[in-house]
Amino acid sequence: MNSYLIIGNLKKNKKLDKNFEKLLEEHLNYHENEVDVGNLIISGPRDEGGGIGIYLGDEVKDFCDNDPLVLGGYLDYEIIKFYPNAINKNLIELFIQ
Numbered sequence: 001m002n003s004y005l006i007i008g009n010l011k012k013n014k015k016l017d018k019n020f021e022k023l024l025e026e027h028l029n030y031h032e033n034e035v036d037v038g039n040l041i042i043s044g045p046r047d048e049g050g051g052i053g054i055y056l057g058d059e060v061k062d063f064c065d066n067d068p069l070v071l072g073g074y075l076d077y078e079i080i081k082f083y084p085n086a087i088n089k090n091l092i093e094l095f096i097q
Contacts, residue, residue, distance in 0.1 A: 001056050001057060002056070002057065002058055002060075002081060003054065003055075003056055003081070003082055003083070003084055004054070004055045004056075004060045004079055004080060004081050004082070005052070005053075005054060005079075005080040005082055006043075006052070006053045006054070006055050006060065006063075006064060006077050006078070006079055006080075007050065007051075007052050007077065007078040007080070008050040008051040008052070008053075008067075008069070008075050008076070008077050009049075009050045009075065009076050009077075009078065010049040010050045010074060010075055011073065011074055011075065011076060014073060014074050016074075019072065020069075020072070020074055023068045023069050023071075023072040023074065024069065026068035027067055027068045027069045027075075030066075030067060030068055031043050031053070034055075034063060038056070039055055039056055039057050039059065039063065040053055040054070040055050040056075040063075041053070041054040041055070041056060042054050050075065060079055061079065064077035064079060
């Protein structure tokens with residue numbers, strides 16, 4: 001299974017309004033669903049705005065493209081494929097299949 005680092009960057013030209021707040025709630029639920037099914041291993045906000053996560057599986061582009069904040073025009077994702085080689089023994093099952 002392929003591993004991806006996903007970096008969400010807020011668009012600087014978008015005003016964070018009531019619509020953003022609504023879409024942010026949908027975005028969080030969207031991420032939680034992917035955590036529940038095992039595709040998104042970890043995700044969360046970062047100090048600079050936007051967020052970061054680790055996604056397992058080749059559906060990563062579809063996941064990012066269908067994020068409510070992306071569809072609303074507030075967020076873009078950078079997708080970086082990586083090859084884990086040093087993994088905490090408690091996480092090995094997730095990455096090596």
